[in-house]
Amino acid sequence: MSASLLNLDQVEVGYGDKTVLRDLSFALAPGEIGCLLGPSGCGKTTALRAIAGFETIRAGRIRLNGDVIAGADGHWPPQRRGIGMVFQDYALFPHLTVAGNVGFGLGALDKGARAAKVAELLEVVGLAAHANDYTHALSGGQQQRVALARALAPEPRLLLLDEPFSNLDVELRERLSQEVRDILKARGMTALLVTHDQHEAFALADRIGVMDGGQLRQWDRAYALYHEPADRFVADFVGEGAFLPATVIAPGELSFELGQGPYLATQEGRPGQTLQVLLRPDDVLHDDHSALQARVVKKAFRGAQFLYTLALPSGATVLSLVPSHHDHAIGELIGIRLEIDHLIAFS
Numbered sequence: 001m002s003a004s005l006l007n008l009d010q011v012e013v014g015y016g017d018k019t020v021l022r023d024l025s026f027a028l029a030p031g032e033i034g035c036l037l038g039p040s041g042c043g044k045t046t047a048l049r050a051i052a053g054f055e056t057i058r059a060g061r062i063r064l065n066g067d068v069i070a071g072a073d074g075h076w077p078p079q080r081r082g083i084g085m086v087f088q089d090y091a092l093f094p095h096l097t098v099a100g101n102v103g104f105g106l107g108a109l110d111k112g113a114r115a116a117k118v119a120e121l122l123e124v125v126g127l128a129a130h131a132n133d134y135t136h137a138l139s140g141g142q143q144q145r146v147a148l149a150r151a152l153a154p155e156p157r158l159l160l161l162d163e164p165f166s167n168l169d170v171e172l173r174e175r176l177s178q179e180v181r182d183i184l185k186a187r188g189m190t191a192l193l194v195t196h197d198q199h200e201a202f203a204l205a206d207r208i209g210v211m212d213g214g215q216l217r218q219w220d221r222a223y224a225l226y227h228e229p230a231d232r233f234v235a236d237f238v239g240e241g242a243f244l245p246a247t248v249i250a251p252g253e254l255s256f257e258l259g260q261g262p263y264l265a266t267q268e269g270r271p272g273q274t275l276q277v278l279l280r281p282d283d284v285l286h287d288d289h290s291a292l293q294a295r296v297v298k299k300a301f302r303g304a305q306f307l308y309t310l311a312l313p314s315g316a317t318v319l320s321l322v323p324s325h326h327d328h329a330i331g332e333l334i335g336i337r338l339e340i341d342h343l344i345a346f347s
């Protein structure tokens with residue numbers, strides 16, 4: 001495994017007598033895109049500010065490219081860290097053109113090199129035709145791309161993005177997060193995003209850290225967060241799903257209303273103990289030929305799919321994503337079967 005470009009080791013940050021981040025540890029390899037995901041107030045922005053150098057840390061260590069930039073031995077000021085930032089409100093300069101904004105941090109280059117760099121980046125973000133426009137004349141998505149180009153221009157070692165899409169509508173958000181990912185990947189840029197929006201996190205990041213109350217609950221790939229959440233908070237925060245009561249019938253094996261099988265234990269379960277097994281909507285398939293039946297109690301149209309809420313004979317409900325040409329009425333009984341790699345259960 002390659003050495004990490006960014007490494008946080010048991011970082012603690014606070015304001016006054018309040019500790020806002022505790023024991024924060026994670027690492028990003030060169031070229032990797034990470035994301036801190038969590039509800040409002042969990043400390044995501046504080047983590048970014050500590051990495052950028054706007055907050056001092058109370059304990060732990062932050063390393064960038066092997067250098068200790070924050071720790072017991074000192075604190076590098078922001079300008080020495082070589083970190084680029086994209087802010088939620090873009091923070092563009094209204095009195096400068098698009099080209100002026102992108103070239104703003106390139107004072108060390110001569111005029112020709114600066115113009116070439118600006119032109120290159122405007123090409124990358126698809127705004128070459130707008131070089132001489134003022135930024136207030138641009139759409140939100142275009143302003144966002146100017147902010148990205150401006151942050152990338154000085155060739156930072158690391159790029160931090162603080163809720164960069166939150167001012168955009170949902171559709172644009174999804175398209176732009178994919179575009180931004182492509183741009184960062186093409187440049188081999190290491191980046192850390194913070195957001196409360198899991199779709200953004202999934203679209204952009206290679207690795208995601210779910211935060212709660214100033215602590216990292218899990219640092220993992222999106223698939224693992226969704227299908228192998230480390231605890232109940234992560235299971236609830238990421239994606240949709242239902243929990244069904246289950247009984248441990250042998251070590252590592254449990255039985256519940258829809259079947260039985262081995263489970264990934266997040267908590268040791270003694271035989272006889274009751275746990276809650278997690279079922280995602282894509283674990284529960286609609287199958288006309290299945291003997292197992294459930295009643296449609298709710299349905300939500302999602303274009304290509306329906307999200308059905310289905311009542312089992314016990315009265316417990318599960319969610320099921322079904323291609324939308326299977327249009328069943330509320331109250332109807334439909335066949336279901338489970339398709340699941342492994343069960344996961346919590347106490």
Ligand SMILES: Nc1ncnc2c1ncn2[C@@H]1O[C@H](COP(=O)(O)OP(=O)(O)OP(=O)(O)O)[C@@H](O)[C@H]1O
Pocket residue numbers: 015020038039040041042043044045046047196
């Ligand atoms: N300058 C400050 N002084 C005192 N407390 C602060 C300061 N900045 C943030 N906090 C507190 O620290 C906690 C974490 O805030 P932070 O902004 O890092 O959270 P966040 O996850 O980014 O939330 P949001 O998504 O709402 O911005 C909050 O309780 C907040 O009130």
